[in-house]
Amino acid sequence: MSEESREEEFWAALHEADARWRDEVLQPLLERFGERRERFVRSDGEEVEAVYGPHHQRGQDFLNDLGFPGSYPFTRGVQPTMYRGRLWTMRQYAGFGDAAQSNERYRYLLSQGTTGLSVAFDLPTQMGYDSDSPRARGEVGKVGVAIDSIADMEVLLDQLPLDKISTSMTINATASTLLALYVAVADARGIDRGKLRGTIQNDVLKEYIARGTYIYPPRPSMRIITDIFGFCQAEVPKWNTVSISGYHIREAGSTAVQEVGFTLANGIAYVEAAQAAGLDVDEFAGRLSFFFNVHNNFIEEVAKFRAARRLWARIMKERFGAKKESSMRLRFHSQTAGSTLTAQQPQVNIVRVAMQALASVMGGTQSLHTNSWDEALGLPTEASALMALRTQQVIAHETGVADIVDPLAGSYAVEALTDAIEEGARDYIARYDAIGGAVQAIEAGFPQSEIQEAAYQAQLAQERSEQVIVGVNRYKAEEEAPVAIHQIDPEVERSQVARLRELKASRAASEVERCRAGLANAARGGDNLMPHIVEAVVHKVTLGEVADTLREVFGEYVENVVF
Numbered sequence: 286m287s288e289e290s291r292e293e294e295f296w297a298a299l300h301e302a303d304a305r306w307r308d309e310v311l312q313p314l315l316e317r318f319g320e321r322r323e324r325f326v327r328s329d330g331e332e333v334e335a336v337y338g339p340h341h342q343r344g345q346d347f348l349n350d351l352g353f354p355g356s357y358p359f360t361r362g363v364q365p366t367m368y369r370g371r372l373w374t375m376r377q378y379a380g381f382g383d384a385a386q387s388n389e390r391y392r393y394l395l396s397q398g399t400t401g402l403s404v405a406f407d408l409p410t411q412m413g414y415d416s417d418s419p420r421a422r423g424e425v426g427k428v429g430v431a432i433d434s435i436a437d438m439e440v441l442l443d444q445l446p447l448d449k450i451s452t453s454m455t456i457n458a459t460a461s462t463l464l465a466l467y468v469a470v471a472d473a474r475g476i477d478r479g480k481l482r483g484t485i486q487n488d489v490l491k492e493y494i495a496r497g498t499y500i501y502p503p504r505p506s507m508r509i510i511t512d513i514f515g516f517c518q519a520e521v522p523k524w525n526t527v528s529i530s531g532y533h534i535r536e537a538g539s540t541a542v543q544e545v546g547f548t549l550a551n552g553i554a555y556v557e558a559a560q561a562a563g564l565d566v567d568e569f570a571g572r573l574s575f576f577f578n579v580h581n582n583f584i585e586e587v588a589k590f591r592a593a594r595r596l597w598a599r600i601m602k603e604r605f606g607a608k609k610e611s612s613m614r615l616r617f618h619s620q621t622a623g624s625t626l627t628a629q630q631p632q633v634n635i636v637r638v639a640m641q642a643l644a645s646v647m648g649g650t651q652s653l654h655t656n657s658w659d660e661a662l663g664l665p666t667e668a669s670a671l672m673a674l675r676t677q678q679v680i681a682h683e684t685g686v687a688d689i690v691d692p693l694a695g696s697y698a699v700e701a702l703t704d705a706i707e708e709g710a711r712d713y714i715a716r717y718d719a720i721g722g723a724v725q726a727i728e729a730g731f732p733q734s735e736i737q738e739a740a741y742q743a744q745l746a747q748e749r750s751e752q753v754i755v756g757v758n759r760y761k762a763e764e765e766a767p768v769a770i771h772q773i774d775p776e777v778e779r780s781q782v783a784r785l786r787e788l789k790a791s792r793a794a795s796e797v798e799r800c801r802a803g804l805a806n807a808a809r810g811g812d813n814l815m816p817h818i819v820e821a822v823v824h825k826v827t828l829g830e831v832a833d834t835l836r837e838v839f840g841e842y843v844e845n846v847v848f
């Protein structure tokens with residue numbers, strides 16, 4: 286018998302056995318007991334099957350679809366050894382109050398075993414306002430640290446080994462200024478720019494879709510981003526120039542498929558913009574990075590990460606003609622889903638976070654933030670932040686999951702969902718292409734309305750208790766024990782403003798004016814903005830002043846509200 290007919294025989298026997306099992310075993314049982322629910326679904330409402338088998342994988346081409354870890358299409362991970370070589374970076378997002386308070390928290394986290402830094406900025410810093418702006422009132426140091434000038438940045442980074450540790454900064458519209466400040470502090474300390482490692486979020490497209498801290502319209506924003514790509518390529522080559530983020534898209538209520546589809550579509554827009562600005566894909570793509578949510582549905586989430594990796598590798602190779610493997614590797618940070626944390630029985634969140642974190646590790650994350658259990662109530666306390674970190678350490682050192690690369694590969698269910706998510710995300714990218722790309726799709730409100738619809742369906746499922754949330758719509762507590770919440774001292778704002786006024790009074794006004802005029806000229810013309818911003822911050826031009834200078838040239842974006 287030929288090889289081919291032997292294989293045909295195998296599949297025929299399998300289908301027959303499957304049909305027999307359904308008729309003779311499954312169906313009689315379903316008639317007697319039924320199932321717990323009428324439909325079992327993924328986050329997009331598509332049904333999942335009860336049992337997956339090899340027939341779901343028929344047609345899968347092991348080498349082209351899975352391959353080996355560290356090799357194209359990277360479904361199985363971006364490193365050949367993954368966590369056997371190096372554990373993921375334990376990178377806890379933190380920042381509050383002023384630079385000194387945040388610096389103390391970073392040093393505490395490092396002393397407890399975090400392996401990367403992650404800075405949260407307050408809203409005025411994110412929106413390009415100094416702490417003394419009327420627009421900043423009541424917000425200084427609230428959701429992150431207040432950074433106005435190089436003086437704050439020096440304090441924020443005090444005693445942190447910038448040549449050894451990597452630092453992520455969650456900053457978008459003002460990313461160029463925060464990167465400039467980081468570089469300026471390193472320069473002043475005599476640290477070679479080539480040794481600086483870190484990431485700026487710098488993903489303004491998702492700000493228009495889901496997160497909201499944009500300043501300028503999309504086109505000048507894209508120009509700032511490509512200027513950063515060019516600057517980093519030449520000056521700070523180990524810096525990850527963007528963290529293309531699905532996290533907030535998911536938090537806004539998207540499905541897993543939309544999270545991958547919209548995020549990768551935004552990634553395509555950055556690559557296109559950089560190519561249009563004359564950059565070579567193989568020179569900048571290796572420093573693009575991603576950021577995903579990790580939600581409750583364990584199997585779906587593991588599959589999501591694998592699908593995202595494979596799809597991005599294919600896009601980079603097939604669509605953009607990338608040649609270097611490093612250009613095709615989707616490296617990502619992940620964070621457990623803030624939206625799944627409950628204010629009711631909040632300690633149950635420790636369990637949710639652990640499960641989500643496990644899914645992200647089994648999905649091959651490069652860097653991970655685990656949420657603190659009290660985050661539905663306020664910013665984490667030192668104790669809750671420590672519990673979150675310990676959760677990662679237990680996964681890393683006690684569970685054994687870090688010892689086998691891509692440990693769920695070959696699970697029929699995981700492979701089937703990986704295929705399905707890749708296909709669904711590919712469809713969304715095709716819809717973006719039909720509209721004309723990410724900027725046009727966002728301007729037309731396409732992702733926004735898709736996400737709204739998904740969020741509405743998810744909310745209905747919760748309200749109808751089709752989706753059980755422990756402690757919220759089932760297993761409610763009669764009484765809740767009070768929880769001590771981390772409070773921000775209102776004195777922070779007063780002292781921050783006082784320090785800023787002192788700095789402004791101490792500067793050479795003529796230098797400030799010269800730097801601002803140079804920056805405005807560069808913005809009107811085609812010069813890369815970054816060297817101008819670095820020069821400005823060194824001369825104590827503040828973050829708000831840099832943003833105002835650019836606002837005058839670029840204007841401000843007004844949201845297209847979609848219903």
Ligand SMILES: C[C@H](C(=O)O)C(=O)SCCNC(=O)CCNC(=O)[C@H](O)C(C)(C)COP(=O)(O)OP(=O)(O)OC[C@H]1O[C@@H](n2cnc3c(N)ncnc32)[C@H](O)[C@@H]1OP(=O)(O)O
Pocket residue numbers: 364365366367368369370371374376378401403405451453454455482483484486496523525528532533574575576616617618620651652
């Ligand atoms: C919700 C909230 C809000 O809205 O405000 C937020 O946004 S919070 C958002 C917070 N965001 C973040 O924290 C983003 C964090 N992102 C990142 O850290 C990055 O972008 C990242 C995802 C690429 C991870 O970078 P990383 O430095 O931590 O980790 P990497 O995987 O790059 O590893 C560091 C170096 O070790 C190498 N390396 C790693 N593993 C191995 C291995 N097994 N064998 C050999 N080498 C290895 C890598 O190649 C790299 O070197 P080489 O570089 O030389 O290749």
